[in-house]
Amino acid sequence: MCFFEYWHWIDVMSPATLVGMDxxxxxxxxxxxxxxxxxxxxxxxxxxxxxxxxxxxxxxxxxxxxxxxKVRGGLNLLAGMSPTMRAAGVVSASTGNHGQSLAFAARRFGARCRIVLPEPANPTKVRALRAWGAEVVLHGSTMEAAAGHAMALAERTGARFVHPANExxxxxxxxxxxxxxxxxxxxxxxxxxxxxxxxxxxxxxxxxxxxxxxxxxxxxxxxxxxxxxxxxxxxxxxxxxxxxxxxxxxxxxxxxxxxxxxxxxxxxxxxxxxxxxxxxxxxxxxxxxxxxxxxxxxxxxxxxxxxxxxxxxxxxxxxxxxxxxxxxxxxxxxxxxxxxx
Known part of the structure; x- marks a missing residue:
């Protein structure tokens, strides 16, 4: 299964995405x-x-x-993670603002943060991501390609993959x-x-x-x-x-x-x-x-x-x-x- 297909499979099949929203x-x-x-x-x-x-x-x-x-979402998500989960870090794909929210929150809570962006990336947002302490990875030309790479990275490293919407x-x-x-x-x-x-x-x-x-x-x-x-x-x-x-x-x-x-x-x-x-x-x-x-x-x-x-x-x-x-x-x-x- 290619990463693009996996991205949509996890989106459709995960029941956890339909609870906890009220x-x-x-x-x-x-x-x-x-x-x-x-x-x-x-x-x-x-x-x-x-x-x-x-x-x-x-x-x-x-x-x-x-x-x-988006900073509101990143802070709320990291605040609810256990110290063990924070130690493993978070990985996500973003065009910039979602990534910054996780980077800001990860810095606040002492967690590792890696963000995959499609190319070409907004240099203003890349600079901000790095300033907040995120590790920036450039991959692919679309969000779908960047997301597939981010999920593979999370799977290899044990980090928490953060979907940009289904969370x-x-x-x-x-x-x-x-x-x-x-x-x-x-x-x-x-x-x-x-x-x-x-x-x-x-x-x-x-x-x-x-x-x-x-x-x-x-x-x-x-x-x-x-x-x-x-x-x-x-x-x-x-x-x-x-x-x-x-x-x-x-x-x-x-x-x-x-x-x-x-x-x-x-x-x-x-x-x-x-x-x-x-x-x-x-x-x-x-x-x-x-x-x-x-x-x-x-x-x-x-x-x-x-x-x-x-x-x-x-x-x-x-x-x-x-x-x-x-x-x-x-x-x-x-x-x-x-x-x-």
Whole structure:
């Protein structure tokens, strides 16, 4: 069996990926993370209201110590591991932010961390991974190839392989950002969430169902890497071409654990092209003093794609990360400006 096939086999067959995901696990994670992270701000941006026609509330996860929301999941997962498991270390595949979350947590808990990235890798994220103490391995040109190599490495060394999405502890950890947001702003009509593997969107659904049931959660994915979107629409796990340049959304398959939650709770799912994401990054920079990486701006791109339907609504927009490379930022500055509707 090749590593690509094994990657999908473990995703489909593991029953452990379907348990331990509920609001109680997220509340437990919130208590765990209180020792390590402060809540991030969530506030309005009136200049964005004018352009979108909505009342926008931005959740600023780009201010996390790793520059992205994923740090919550890594800390929650490592906090729940035994000293023996930590000593064996963790191994995973990532385009950058998931890897940084594990690297940060491994440094905090004294564990070895190895992260496999596909080439070419964002140099900003590689530098950050190494600064947090991770051992960086470059392998293959896709996340699927990198994941296969990471699993083989874990099997050889006895380390804990950490799936980037099918991990209840990761989902519970990232869910704490939505618990913060929807506890503070329970009157949101909509919550737009970027989707790669889907851990953030799944946790958003679980929290909204528990504390803000009138808030509709909308997933946003890149049209050039639409596997999660198509899996949700079809009600079955699908693979699709993975061609987006938006790193955090560059996933080529649907994942069972997150799709199980999305299939039950997600209100809608929209696709945006890469150019729209770049335009949303520029809008965040010019209208909200916020530097977002592509995935961090995808939620706003989703809002802009639906603004005729959202007039006057209160809309939560999650800026999931700000780890943009210099080359990416240069492309953002060349993006077209978005004008008011």
């Amino acid at each position: 609001i109680n696990a997220i509340r437990d994670a919130q208590r765990t993370l209180a020792e390590h992270l402060d809540p991030t701000p969530a506030w309005g941006a009136p200049a964005l209201d004018e352009v979108t026609g909505c009342q926008v509330v931005l959740k600023h996860e780009e201010v996390q110590p790793t520059g992205a929301f 209840p502890a990761l989902i519970a950890g990232v869910g704490t950002l939505y618990l913060e947001l929807l506890t503070t702003h329970p009157d949101l009509d909509y919550l737009f969430v970027p989707v790669g593997g889907g851990s953030g969107a799944a946790s958003a659904c679980l929290v909204a169902d528990a504390v803000a049931p009138n808030c509709r959660v909308i997933g946003v994915q890149a049209s050039a890497s639409r596997a999660a979107h198509d899996s949700w629409r079809a009600g079955e796990l699908l693979t699709r071409p993975n061609r987006t340049e938006v790193e955090g959304l560059a996933i080529g398959s649907g994942y069972r654990a997150t799709q199980a939650v999305l299939g039950r709770y997600l209100a809608d799912f929209v696709l945006v092209d890469d150019a729209s994401v770049r335009a949303a990054q520029l809008l965040l920079l010019t209208h909200a003093h916020t530097m977002a990486e592509g995935a961090g701006a995808a939620s706003l791109a989703g809002v802009l794609s639906r603004r005729s339907e959202l007039a006057g609504a209160r809309v939560g927009v999650v800026v999931t990360g700000g780890n943009a490379s210099p080359a990416e930022l240069a492309g953002v500055l060349d993006a077209p400006h978005v004008t008011a509707a």
